[in-house]
Amino acid sequence: xxxxxxxxxxxxxxxxxxxxxxxxxxxxxxxxxxxxxxxxxxxxxxxxxxxxxxxxxxxxxxxxxxxxxxxxxxxxxxxxxxxxxxxxxxxxxxxxxxxxxxxxxxxxxxxxxxxxxxxxxxxxxxxxxxxxxxxxxxxxxxxxxxxxxxxxxxxxxxxxxxxxxxxxxxxxxxxxxxxxxxxxxxxxxxxxxxxxxxxxxxxxxxxxxxxxxxxxxxxxxxxxxxxxxxxxxxxxxxxxxxxxxxxxxxxxxxxxxxxxxxxxxxxxxxxxxxxxxxxxxxxxxxxxxxxxxxxxxxxxxxxxxxxxxxxxxxxxxxxxxxxxxxxxxxxxxxxxxxxxxxxxxxxxxxxxxxxxxxxxxxxxxxxxxxxxxxxxxxxxxxxxxxxxxxxxxxxxxxxxxxxxxxxxxxxxxxxxxxxxxxxxxxxxxxxxxxxxxxxxxxxxxxxxxxxxxxxxxxxxxxxxxxxxxxxxxxxxxxxxxxxxxxxxxxxxxxxxxxxxxxxxxxxxxxxxxxxxxxxxxxxxxxxxxxxxxxxxxxxxxxxxxxxxxxxxxxxxxxxxxxxxxxxxxxxxxxxxxxxxxxxxxxxxxxxxxxxxxxxxxxxxxxxxxxxxxxxxxxxxxxxxxxxxxxxxxxxxxxxxxxxxxxxxxxxxxxxxxxxxxxxxxxxxxxxxxxxxxxxxxxxxx
Numbered sequence: 230x231x232x233x234x235x236x237x238x239x240x241x242x243x244x245x246x247x248x249x250x251x252x253x254x255x256x257x258x259x260x261x262x263x264x265x266x267x268x269x270x271x272x273x274x275x276x277x278x279x280x281x282x283x284x285x286x287x288x289x290x291x292x293x294x295x296x297x298x299x300x301x302x303x304x305x306x307x308x309x310x311x312x313x314x315x316x317x318x319x320x321x322x323x324x325x326x327x328x329x330x331x332x333x334x335x336x337x338x339x340x341x342x343x344x345x346x347x348x349x350x351x352x353x354x355x356x357x358x359x360x361x362x363x364x365x366x367x368x369x370x371x372x373x374x375x376x377x378x379x380x381x382x383x384x385x386x387x388x389x390x391x392x393x394x395x396x397x398x399x400x401x402x403x404x405x406x407x408x409x410x411x412x413x414x415x416x417x418x419x420x421x422x423x424x425x426x427x428x429x430x431x432x433x434x435x436x437x438x439x440x441x442x443x444x445x446x447x448x449x450x451x452x453x454x455x456x457x458x459x460x461x462x463x464x465x466x467x468x469x470x471x472x473x474x475x476x477x478x479x480x481x482x483x484x485x486x487x488x489x490x491x492x493x494x495x496x497x498x499x500x501x502x503x504x505x506x507x508x509x510x511x512x513x514x515x516x517x518x519x520x521x522x523x524x525x526x527x528x529x530x531x532x533x534x535x536x537x538x539x540x541x542x543x544x545x546x547x548x549x550x551x552x553x554x555x556x557x558x559x560x561x562x563x564x565x566x567x568x569x570x571x572x573x574x575x576x577x578x579x580x581x582x583x584x585x586x587x588x589x590x591x592x593x594x595x596x597x598x599x600x601x602x603x604x605x606x607x608x609x610x611x612x613x614x615x616x617x618x619x620x621x622x623x624x625x626x627x628x629x630x631x632x633x634x635x636x637x638x639x640x641x642x643x644x645x646x647x648x649x650x651x652x653x654x655x656x657x658x659x660x661x662x663x664x665x666x667x668x669x670x671x672x673x674x675x676x677x678x679x680x681x682x683x684x685x686x687x688x689x690x691x692x693x694x695x696x697x698x699x700x701x702x703x704x705x706x707x708x709x710x711x712x713x714x715x716x717x718x719x720x721x722x723x724x725x726x727x728x729x730x731x732x733x734x735x736x737x738x739x740x741x742x743x744x745x746x747x748x749x750x751x752x753x754x755x756x757x758x759x760x761x762x763x764x765x766x767x768x769x770x771x772x773x774x775x776x777x778x779x780x781x782x783x784x785x786x787x788x789x790x791x792x793x794x795x796x797x798x799x800x801x802x803x804x805x806x807x808x809x810x811x812x813x814x815x816x817x818x819x820x821x822x823x824x825x826x827x828x829x830x831x832x833x834x835x836x837x838x839x840x841x842x843x844x845x846x847x848x849x850x851x852x853x854x855x856x857x858x859x860x861x862x863x864x865x866x867x868x869x870x871x872x873x874x875x876x877x878x879x880x881x882x883x884x885x886x887x888x889x890x891x892x893x894x895x896x897x898x899x900x901x902x903x904x905x906x907x908x909x910x911x912x913x914x
Contacts, residue, residue, distance in 0.1 A: 230280055230295060231747060232528060233516055239276035241298075242305035243451030247273035247444045254304060259800070260297045263289050272304070273444055277432070284743060290800030291746045291793075346380035400495035402507040404468045408460050409502045409510075415439065416453035421503040423450055424513050454514075461514055473515050476508075480518050481560035483526045483533045483574055488561060524577060533558070534578050535749065541580070541589060542786075548603040549590030556587070581619060591620075594627050595634045599647065602637075608646035635659075658682060658696045662709065666702075672710045723857035725756040726875035729837045730855055734812035735760055736838045738822060741805045746796060753780065753787040760811060763787060771817035778817040795819035808838045829886035836879050849893045852883070864890050 233241060249272045251264055263286060269275045283294055369381060409417055422430045432443035439446065460469045472493075479492045489508065490497050496508040503510060512520040518527040526533035537558055544551040554564075559571050572582045581588040586604050590596040598614050611624045611631070631637040637645050638660060640652045654660035661682050665673050679693045698704045703712040722728050727738040737754065745751065761780065763769055768781040775798065779790030789809060799821060801807060806822035823835040830848060831841045837855040842848050849867070853860050858870050864887060872880035883890070 230284070230291070230298065234281040234284070235279055236516070237277050237279050238272070238301065239447045239451055240454060241280075242301050243448065243455060244309035245272050245301055245305040246308045247271065247276065247447075249304065249308075251275070254300050256300060257293055257296055260289070260293045263293075272301070276444075276447055284746070284803060286802070287804050288802045290796070290802045292797045292800040343384070346384050349377055349380040350384065400498055400507075401472050401493060401511075402495060402498035402500045404472060405507050405510050406500045406502050408457060408469050409500065412453050412456060416449050417502055419446060419450050420453050420457075424454060425503040425505045425510055457514055473511060476511055476515070477517055477527065480525045480527055482536065482558045483524065483530075484559065484561065485570060485573065486520055486523045486525055488570065489525050522577070524574070535744065537574070537578055539750075541587065542788075545587075545589050546603065548599045549588060549596065550600050550603050551587045551589070553582070553585050553587060583617065594618075594622055594630045595636070598627065598631060598645070599636050602645070602647050608640050608644040608652070610643050611645065612643075614645070658693055659701075662693075662697055662702060663711075666709065666711065672708050675704055675707050675709050678709055720754075720756055722756040722760055724874050725754045728754055728756055729839075730857055731810070731838065733814075734810055736808040736810050736820070738806055738808050738836065738838065741796060741801055741803055741807055743803050745792060746803055748791045748793040750779075750788050750790050751792075753789050755787060757811065758782055758787045761815070769815075771811070771815055773817040780811075780817075792819055806836075829882040830889055833879050833882035833886065836876070836882070845890050846893050849890055864893065 238245075251261060251270060251272065251274075254272075256264070264270075264275060269278075280294070280298070283289060283297075284291070365381075365385065369378065409420065412420070419435060422435055423432075432446045436443045436446045460467055461473050475493060476489065476496070479489055486508065496506065496511065498507055499505070500507055500510050508520065512518070512525075516528070518525055519529045521530045524530055524533075537556075540556060540558060541551060544555045553568050553571050553575075556571055556575075559567050559574065561567050561570060568585065575582055575587055581591055583601070583604060586600075588597070588600045590600060597618060601614055601617050602609060611628050615622060615624050615627055628643070631645050632639070636648055638648045638650075638652060638654050640646050640654065646652050662678065665678055665681070675694070675697060678697065679690050682693050683690055694704075696702070697709045701712050702709055722735060723730070729736050729738070735757075737757065739745075739751065757763070757780065761769055763780065763782050768779060770777040770779055772778075773795075775794050778792075781788055781790070792807075792809070795801075796807075796819070799819075801821060808820045808822060810818040810820055812818070820838070822838065825832040825835060830845075834841050834848060834851060837852065839848075839851040839855060842851060849864070850860055852867060853862065856870055856874065858867060862870070864883075868880050868883045868887075871877075871883065
């Protein structure tokens, strides 16, 4: 399921009886139902399906797929042990060559002059008392005769053709062609039209051309592929196995196709029997790596992209920047070429490269500017920052954004730096207030503070008062100081999409993907870190019924560790919704979401992980409690709150079920009226 997911059932189990009924194999009820609903009745019917296709079926879980494959494997073994009874079945392989022919084909064809030169050098080293010295790694002794020196130099430039002969020095394409030509002509033609073709022909089309059934074509293709895979196996010692191993070692994790062809040039040559370059033939045979879009990756390009993203998360700094030199997934020399190829791969993966650095946070102009300044290391003008952008943005909008972001300090009329550098601020009221607080022991009277700043800079008294009363400061009884409880700028759990409160904890709704089923981790909302008091760089282990569950903040965003074991236990399929439960006692669990039933209110409750109650009032209270909304808010506020936090699917369902909730409105208590403070007004502005 992990390494051969693109293989079809026929390729995985070529000996399984085509006419065997699926009902007779003992499939689990869910698996049998999934096949029969789609019209598949026999092994022949499912022969063309790949494991990846089956995993994509909704409600077909990984555990069920695994059981189906085990049953098919057992059937294939049993059928393979049965005696052959097909009178028309001919061997896919041609008659093996006689042993004498094999020996003759491996004999070296060495020019007599080469043998003479070897003898001259060997006799001289023996003569001077160095009989066990390697012939080509040892410096010849002083006084070596000229005829020996000339013989040694001729040997140092001997080529493979000189040793093997021009007719017997097979390259990669020749080796592959020789292996394929061991098959009979019909098998070669089927492989050429199916496995090695850029646009494969169907089994039915080939069968009609050859005058045989589609099942017979499938059998010939499977046996031919198996014959080639036997030669390709690493357990073998033949040239084809060596070539495959060389390609795998050269690719390592990821490598451009051009670089692979530089290292093994013969892979560019055409394999005559199938009219494809050797690299393409080897790629179609060897599932340990994949070649796609001019990139080679092990085991697949998509897996390499995922691994790249994981590594990047470990190396980016607080501004989402990582030096290219710190990333190590290209195994190639020299270092300069490695950096170049690394940059090309990251661009292919969708990342932005700026010189020798990788940028991962460019969604906003502030994040982009912070990344640029962190790399440059010195203040830049807004024009200079914009000039380094790869997207169109106005200088005016950048200045406005930088002025509102605490990460930046204006150090001149139009020069900006990072606040963490500690540079003197130009007309930055917040920094001036902080400076005055530092000079006066952390507290300063508001009126003298306003007088001092307005007399030095062209700012209004109202602006100074506003800044002195907003984060990170507070003003009480005419005295300004740093706020004792700074406001959190990130979303709270109650503001976080797909995150809902339960009586004893929190639930995060996620959609299961094939990556989850393969064991990959997944991104967690920052609010998860808040409820667990998880700080950047930390990792926590929560107890669960299936052992410890990791939640970490070692990258840009907090993340959940693998939940594969929970999904296998429940046989959860890709595309299903599940809730990741974080209880107040710091335990963890996974719970499947209820399937929608077409009733809006019940479906809305299912999306927040709540069970429908007996009365509309109870349902209303459950929906309010899930996002921390007071019960007195009203139906309109409830719908608006879900829409504002991004749960538009839930808000639409509530809108559709408004009629059933209207009776709740009249029973609601009058909402409490609270006076607004300065912080609330600033947030609204």
